[in-house]
Amino acid sequence: MKTKPHIQINIMDYVNIRVATEQDIPQIVSLNLREYNLAEDEALDYFEQVQWWGTQSLLRWHMGLIKANHGEILVALENGKIVGELDYVISPHQRRGHVIWLLVDRDFRKMGIAEALIEAMREQVKKAGISHIWTEAEDERTEQLYEKNGTVADQLQNFWLDLNFDIDEPLEQYDFKFEEGEISELSKRKVLYTSIAKKIHSNLPKEKYIELFSNLKRAIGDYLTPRFDMMQLIESIDNLASQFVWGETTPMEVAEYKFDEGTVMALVTQYTRIYIEDGIGTEQLKAVIKDLIYLLFQRKFVSMDIQILKSRQYEKMLTNLGFVLLEEDPIYDIGSK
Numbered sequence: 001m002k003t004k005p006h007i008q009i010n011i012m013d014y015v016n017i018r019v020a021t022e023q024d025i026p027q028i029v030s031l032n033l034r035e036y037n038l039a040e041d042e043a044l045d046y047f048e049q050v051q052w053w054g055t056q057s058l059l060r061w062h063m064g065l066i067k068a069n070h071g072e073i074l075v076a077l078e079n080g081k082i083v084g085e086l087d088y089v090i091s092p093h094q095r096r097g098h099v100i101w102l103l104v105d106r107d108f109r110k111m112g113i114a115e116a117l118i119e120a121m122r123e124q125v126k127k128a129g130i131s132h133i134w135t136e137a138e139d140e141r142t143e144q145l146y147e148k149n150g151t152v153a154d155q156l157q158n159f160w161l162d163l164n165f166d167i168d169e170p171l172e173q174y175d176f177k178f179e180e181g182e183i184s185e186l187s188k189r190k191v192l193y194t195s196i197a198k199k200i201h202s203n204l205p206k207e208k209y210i211e212l213f214s215n216l217k218r219a220i221g222d223y224l225t226p227r228f229d230m231m232q233l234i235e236s237i238d239n240l241a242s243q244f245v246w247g248e249t250t251p252m253e254v255a256e257y258k259f260d261e262g263t264v265m266a267l268v269t270q271y272t273r274i275y276i277e278d279g280i281g282t283e284q285l286k287a288v289i290k291d292l293i294y295l296l297f298q299r300k301f302v303s304m305d306i307q308i309l310k311s312r313q314y315e316k317m318l319t320n321l322g323f324v325l326l327e328e329d330p331i332y333d334i335g336s337k
Contacts, residue, residue: 015083015113017120020073022063025056027082028075031105053101062087065235066100069228070128074120076104076113083108086117089228090128097125097335098225099135102142114145118334125335133335134224143330150334155310156222159323161293164302176293178322200268201254209234209252212265213275219285220266221273222309224331233267255295259284266292270301282317289321 020028032053052062066073069089076084087100099121104113125133134153137143160181167174167186177185201212213230223229236242237252257264262277266288274288289306296304306323308314315325 014078015116016077017074017084017116018077020063020075020085022060024073024075024082025059025063028073028085029053029056029059031082031085032103034105035103061235061239065228065231068231069225071097071100071228072124074117074124076108076117078108084113084117086114086121088121088125088133089225090125090130091225091227093227095130095132097121097130097133098228099133099334100225100228102135102138109141115149118149122335131335132333135332135334136224136329137332146332146334150332150336152330153333154331155328156224156331157308157310157315157328158326159306159308159318160326161304161306161321161323162302163293163297163304181322181324184322198258199256201256202252204252206234206237209254212254212256216263216265216275216277219274219276219280219312220289220306220308220314221271222307222312223273229273255288255292257284257288257291259287264288268292268295268299270296270303270305272304272306282314285314286317286321289318 052058063073066087066089070092071087071089074086074088075082083105084103086102088097089100090097102114102117104117121133125131132153133150135146135150136156137146161178162182165183173188175185175187176183177187201208204212218226221229233252253268255266255268257266259280261279261281261284264277264280264284265275267273272289272292274285274292276285293304304323306318308318309331310328319325
């Protein structure tokens with residue numbers, strides 16, 4: 001008996017990649033919820049897992065931010081069904097594209113869909129004259145993908161400081177010293193502590209926050225997409241996205257510092273972001289971080305987390321302040337093969 005010849009099918013012959021529209025939002029939400037085995041009515045109860053794709057209204061908000069940052073959501077379709085998604089933005093000042101999110105349906109993995117989405121993104125950013133695309137791996141699978149399709153451009157360092165301790169007397173009477181992220185010494189101050197923060201801004205209209213940060217550059221808090229990150233923070237105020245972005249913290253409380261060398265603005269939140277004028281150096285940054293430790297402790301934050309690019313060379317400053325380096329994650333440039 002003759003055996004039937006084996007027929008090999010290339011799934012990519014049947015997959016179409018295009019820019020997503022609002023009509024795709026229900027399918028994109030379903031794709032992401034399937035990944036986490038959630039029903040849509042469960043999404044709001046799982047904010048430790050669910051991100052902007054948790055509900056259709058959140059995804060619509062996210063899509064608007066993506067487009068406002070010169071990006072798109074790309075989708076891969078097989079027979080009309082969305083089986084893959086790649087969200088990207090462009091940071092004009094950094095001359096880079098950035099991958100925000102990449103996901104392929106479990107039943108369609110290892111078929112070339114992720115690579116096809118990356119290639120489609122490359123073609124999109126080239127239209128803006130951009131050749132570099134930065135991204136951070138979400139897991140081992142995406143790490144292997146980015147290693148295959150790019151090169152390591154930098155390292156993202158994650159520092160941590162424990163603020164979960166008790167003081168019975170007024171905070172301003174004490175000096176803190178930390179080692180390896182933990183408090184090591186608590187001593188009475190000879191001079192009562194006075195914050196160097198000239199002003200704390202809160203509950204401002206969105207446009208006022210934009211004014212505060214105009215003409216400043218980010219020094220601490222590298223979330224790869226400075227403009228997108230700031231817009232996400234500001235645009236989440238007073239809507240459902242506030243819970244996703246801010247969690248249990250107080251949204252958009254900003255400490256303003258004035259030095260002879262220039263101005264510093266810092267978000268008073270666990271995940272620290274600090275913006276500076278050009279004249280600000282390491283000594284001024286150290287003073288601001290010390291002050292933020294007091295401000296966060298006063299507001300009952302349990303830790304202080306700092307994420308920075310290794311190329312900024314702030315590791316020595318932070319370890320001298322008592323922070324511990326938890327991990328370093330590679331940043332990949334997948335702008336070209």
